Amino acid sequence: TQLLEQSPQFLSIQEGENLTVYCNSSSVFSSLQWYRQEPGEGPVLLVTVVTGGEVKKLKRLTFQFGDARKDSSLHITAAQTGDTGLYLCAGQGFQKLVFGTGTRLLVSP
Amino acid sequence: GAGVSQSPSNKVTEKGKDVELRCDPISGHTALYWYRQRLGQGLEFLIYFQGNSAPDKSGLPSDRFSAERTGESVSTLTIQRTQQEDSAVYLCASSNRAWSSGSYNEQFFGPGTRLTVL
Numbered sequence: 001t002q003l004l005e006q007s008p009q010f011l012s013i014q015e016g017e018n019l020t021v022y023c024n025s026s027s028v029f030s031s032l033q034w035y036r037q038e039p040g041e042g043p044v045l046l047v048t049v050v051t052g053g054e055v056k057k058l059k060r061l062t063f064q065f066g067d068a069r070k071d072s073s074l075h076i077t078a079a080q081t082g083d084t085g086l087y088l089c090a091g092q093g094f095q096k097l098v099f100g101t102g103t104r105l106l107v108s109p
Numbered sequence: 110g111a112g113v114s115q116s117p118s119n120k121v122t123e124k125g126k127d128v129e130l131r132c133d134p135i136s137g138h139t140a141l142y143w144y145r146q147r148l149g150q151g152l153e154f155l156i157y158f159q160g161n162s163a164p165d166k167s168g169l170p171s172d173r174f175s176a177e178r179t180g181e182s183v184s185t186l187t188i189q190r191t192q193q194e195d196s197a198v199y200l201c202a203s204s205n206r207a208w209s210s211g212s213y214n215e216q217f218f219g220p221g222t223r224l225t226v227l
Contacts (some may be wrong), residue, residue: 033215042113042200042220043152043200045216097142099151099152
């Protein structure tokens with residue numbers, strides 16, 4: 001069974017701080033996605049990484065896929081209150097995505 | 110609308126009753142997924158439909174859970190004899206590309222149905 005563990009589970013920070021969320025597995029994934037979910041809504045795709053070692057930047061968000069394609073990280077620079085939400089990583093398994101356990105981020109003004 | 114829609118948005122039921130949850134995927138999307146999300150947690154895969162292939166039911170937690178999909182359109186998730194532990198948000202997602210080795214797909218999610226079993 002493929003599992004994705006995210007850490008930390010919960011993060012509460014002040015606006016302007018930096019943070020990193022980790023997504024780890026013992027399994028290799030052909031690609032990995034990051035989603036953000038806001039209260040009362042479904043998750044929305046932020047990025048897909050497909051190559052080991054790949055780094056993608058989306059404004060203040062930096063995503064990295066591990067060299068061995070077993071782990072990933074999401075780094076947010078100068079967090080804003082609008083970054084508040086549940087962050088989910090998802091690895092491409094056989095015919096379906098395997099979702100991580102989630103990291104709940106709260107950014108306070 | 111162009112997105113995935115789900116109904117009802119909220120459902121409160123009594124223990125032991127049956128419930129039906131509906132998902133309307135994005136038109137033309139061949140793949141449809143159901144997930145369960147308990148409060149504050151990640152997504153738990155339930156079932157996956159891909160075109161006319163047999164569905165992948167490997168995530169259904171018990172035989173009280175079943176789902177159907179008509180062609181490449183609407184899907185219903187049925188929970189029989191509901192239990193309190195079934196309380197969760199049920200999310201539906203659709204995707205416009207068939208899975209193939211080495212490929213990846215973006216899933217578009219609906220807003221979910223919040224189910225509360227009293």
